[in-house]
Amino acid sequence: MKKIINILLVMAVGMALFGITPGFAAEKVIRIGYPGGSGRPVSAGGWGYVQAKNLFEEEFKKDGYRIEYNYIKSQGPGCNEALANNSLDFSFHGDLPVLAGRSGGLKIKALTASRGGNAHLLVPTNSSIKTIKDLKGKRVGVGVGTWTHTLLARVLNDNGMTLKDIKVINITGSDFETAIATNDIDAGFGSRALVRRGVAKIIWTTVGKPVKYQSIFSLVVREAFLKQHPDIVKRFVKMYVKGLYLASLNKNETLKFNTRTGSALQDNIDDNAGQSIKYITAPRIDGQVTQLYKEVQLVAKNNGLIRKPFDVDKDFIDSSFLEAALKELNLENHWPNYDYNGNPIKK
Amino acid sequence: MKFQIIKNKLLGLIIPLILYVAWDFLTSREIIPPELLPAPKVIFDTWWDLQSSGELALNMKMSLLRVGFGFLLGAISGFLLGTAMGLWKPVELYLNPLFNFFRQIPVVAWIPFLILWLGIDEWFKIVFISFGAFIPMALKTLEGIKGVPASYLEVVRVFEYGWFRVLRTVIVPSALPSISTGLRLCLSEAWMLVIGAELVAAGEGIGNVMVIARRLFQTDVVLVGVIVIAITGFAMDKVLGLLETRFLGLHRSQNAQ
Amino acid sequence: MERLGTLEVKNLNKKYRSQNDDLLVLDDINLTVQPGEFISIIGSSGCGKTTFLRLVVGLEKGYEGEILLDGQRLNGPSLKRGVVFQDHRLLPWLSIEKNVGMGLKNPKSGESRKTIQEHLELVGLKGFEKHYPHQLSGGMSQRAAIARALVNRPEILLLDEPLGALDALTRMYMHQELERIWMKEDITMIMITHDVDEAIVLSDKIVVMSSRPGTIKKIIPVPLARPRDRAGYDFANIKEEVLAEFQLHTDHPFTYSI
Incomplete structure (x- = not known):
């Protein structure tokens, strides 16, 4: 009797183990990855509306697909790894990780891109660091391989320094917040939430600076998945554009909606001051985005973050799904294209 | 005889060679995606790239410096403790239980505390390495001294030797092979732990090169790191092994009798 | 100058302490060895002969009675007593x-x-x-x-079955060598052995010990001229006398077997 119970126990444990192994279950699932910071595991903006309105779930219910959102704590680099080992189908992550992944041979295609993300260079409240130049020799926390890594390289380069002039500490999310609060690191890019909590102050910000300092986040898909399920990708992009459309209707509403991630409304307002809601929801990989991709790649190359640059224009961007979606939704003229400085191009 | 030795050495190369051919075959035809396992040629190019840019040398230098200091600290303290416990019964009685308790703790379990006490800079890494290096050294030294044959000690008792002459004539030479094994274990432990330490905390070093490469999706650099680590570790052990044969060779063959 | 190397053992007792009671290993040993004498101690395993030797060397501590070297009580090992072990x-x-x-x-x-x-x-x-x-x-x-x-x-050389690990022919050669060295150095030697022939070839006196507890059963002098003839009649007689102590009689003392 005891033996039978033991066997059953072993089987149960075995099944539990295999059950949670990704990719083992034969069920149909669409897996989406995001860099997961320290906030709640929900998204803002277009993704937020997609989630809140269950757009994917409704769209793919009839095919029997389950939708899985993965907030990846190791951020963009973690998304790349998950894509590489087939644990994700889509991912939405920052410029450096997308470019580094592609440069490293990751087979992904960029379907859409979002611009206008900001970051703030924080120092502990009692810190004597006032300018970028004061960072020399200091311990700067950064998520190595995330978009702020190239941003850090860029602002250091602007001030005649390189990453070698500071001590780079690889740290992300809540670890970063703790480290700033305990003075274990001297500076780093983070959100206004830390300022609000009184543990940090801002010495430099992308807000109000030329748009080249801001982030580009890209929706990427695994090439194999794209080849296997072009129809799903098409419908997926369409639903995503629908979410973006909903987000683009009213700036105040959307900024309020974005507090679902745990951010403060005033911080959202401050971060997006002077940016139109159309600008921050525009999905096209237009001239501005490709130009910024190239710039980031160059900065990354010059600072040793990308070893083998690739041709961004060639074989990386696939706008056909987005254009089809815009056409079907009758939104072809909803968002303008933007020039290098972020100004809409009049047709 | 000579032929047999060469033949035996060659036998050990067969499996690696098969693995290499399989690696080359599977990657060059992209049966294994290159982003998961880069091809040998890519690895060689990347290695050459890192080598010629001086990046590899700089980071290896940092890692080896840490290994050096951690190894010295660990080996000396381990040797002293092992010697003290081996020579003086009271020291053994007082310290051996504590030492045995300490050595049950995997070195990585100290990481949170060591970071808390020492931060994440060089001292953390060196002390972390020395913790790991200390244990085999103390154990092997103790073992070596405890293993001095009582029959030899009786011989020198009859000759009315003072403690220093006993130490010099009998205990040290007799314990040397074990101490030398301790040194080798200690060095290989130190080399493994430096990578561990660098994976945990930043700073230049071969382990850190790999952490950054991983974050930047440079699988080839990660693999170059793995290979360089393996070769370096292997080479360090070989050098110690040669030194051992050079200085203890005769002694060894006698003990084997 | 008086010759050194006189060993006197008087009423020697040696006990090993075990958990329950004491084990008597040597019981009332009395022996005097003159300078320059060659003494063999022979006995079966466990008769305490090695313990006796170790006591004389000073490697074994704690005994009752007296062990005197040139009238001085022994206290620990000393350069005055050399020792050769079996290994x-x-x-x-x-x-x-x-x-x-x-x-x-x-x-x-x-x-x-x-x-x-x-x-x-x-x-x-x-x-x-x-x-x-x-x-x-x-x-x-x-x-x-x-x-x-x-x-x-040293004044006295103690040998603990020094030839026990050697093959028979090497052993016989070593008997000659040992005798030669002993005569040349003119030193007191006490040798422990299992081998009756060896004892007779080399010794002035053979001390036969019995076991549990170890006592001296008999001291047999060997008054033969050196070098000794293993095939001789006197040799055989002494051998008979020693073996008799172990209840091992040879019926034909002339039959010598290798």
Whole structure:
């Protein structure tokens, strides 16, 4: 009797183990990855509306697909790894990780891109660091391989320094917040939430600076998945554009909606001051985005973050799904294209 | 005889060679995606790239410096403790239980505390390495001294030797092979732990090169790191092994009798 | 000057403490060894003969009664008593020359070198100075061990079955060698052995011990002229006498078997 119970126990444990192994279950699932910071595991903006309105779930219910959102704590680099080992189908992550992944041979295609993300260079409240130049020799926390890594390289380069002039500490999310609060690191890019909590102050910000300092986040898909399920990708992009459309209707509403991630409304307002809601929801990989991709790649190359640059224009961007979606939704003229400085191009 | 030795050495190369051919075959035809396992040629190019840019040398230098200091600290303290416990019964009685308790703790379990006490800079890494290096050294030294044959000690008792002459004539030479094994274990432990330490905390070093490469999706650099680590570790052990044969060779063959 | 090397053992008792009661190993041993005498102690295993030897060397502590060397009570090991163990116990990391020099205070001095050289010659190991123990045969190793024990000119040499590990032919050769060394050095020797022939060939007196507890059963003098003839009648008679102590009679004392 005891033996039978033991066997059953072993089987149960075995099944539990295999059950949670990704990719083992034969069920149909669409897996989406995001860099997961320290906030709640929900998204803002277009993704937020997609989630809140269950757009994917409704769209793919009839095919029997389950939708899985993965907030990846190791951020963009973690998304790349998950894509590489087939644990994700889509991912939405920052410029450096997308470019580094592609440069490293990751087979992904960029379907859409979002611009206008900001970051703030924080120092502990009692810190004597006032300018970028004061960072020399200091311990700067950064998520190595995330978009702020190239941003850090860029602002250091602007001030005649390189990453070698500071001590780079690889740290992300809540670890970063703790480290700033305990003075274990001297500076780093983070959100206004830390300022609000009184543990940090801002010495430099992308807000109000030329748009080249801001982030580009890209929706990427695994090439194999794209080849296997072009129809799903098409419908997926369409639903995503629908979410973006909903987000683009009213700036105040959307900024309020974005507090679902745990951010403060005033911080959202401050971060997006002077940016139109159309600008921050525009999905096209237009001239501005490709130009910024190239710039980031160059900065990354010059600072040793990308070893083998690739041709961004060639074989990386696939706008056909987005254009089809815009056409079907009758939104072809909803968002303008933007020039290098972020100004809409009049047709 | 000579032929047999060469033949035996060659036998050990067969499996690696098969693995290499399989690696080359599977990657060059992209049966294994290159982003998961880069091809040998890519690895060689990347290695050459890192080598010629001086990046590899700089980071290896940092890692080896840490290994050096951690190894010295660990080996000396381990040797002293092992010697003290081996020579003086009271020291053994007082310290051996504590030492045995300490050595049950995997070195990585100290990481949170060591970071808390020492931060994440060089001292953390060196002390972390020395913790790991200390244990085999103390154990092997103790073992070596405890293993001095009582029959030899009786011989020198009859000759009315003072403690220093006993130490010099009998205990040290007799314990040397074990101490030398301790040194080798200690060095290989130190080399493994430096990578561990660098994976945990930043700073230049071969382990850190790999952490950054991983974050930047440079699988080839990660693999170059793995290979360089393996070769370096292997080479360090070989050098110690040669030194051992050079200085203890005769002694060894006698003990084997 | 009076000759040194008189060993007197009076009413010697030795007990080993075990958990429940004491085990008597040696019971009332009385023995006097004159300077320059060769004594063999013979007895079956467990008769305490090795314990006795270790007590005399000073490696074993705690006894009742008296062990006196030239009238002085023994207290621990001393350079005055050399010892050769059954296993040669040469240190494998030292050359033969250094092994032999181990007993000297300053083995590097010119005088020491000379002494070492003399002793190597004495035991017939000239030319093997730089060899290491593993390069020597069993008999040569034992000769090196004898040289080492003699090098500081002890008053008495104790041998604990020194030839026990050697093959029969080497052994017979070593008997001659040992006798030669003993005569040349003119030293007191006490040897423990299992081998009756060996004892008769070498000894002035044979001490027969019985076991549990170890007592001296009989002391048999061997008044034969040296070198001794193993095939001789007197030899056979003495052998008969010794073997009788072990209830091992040979019916035909003339039949000698190898």
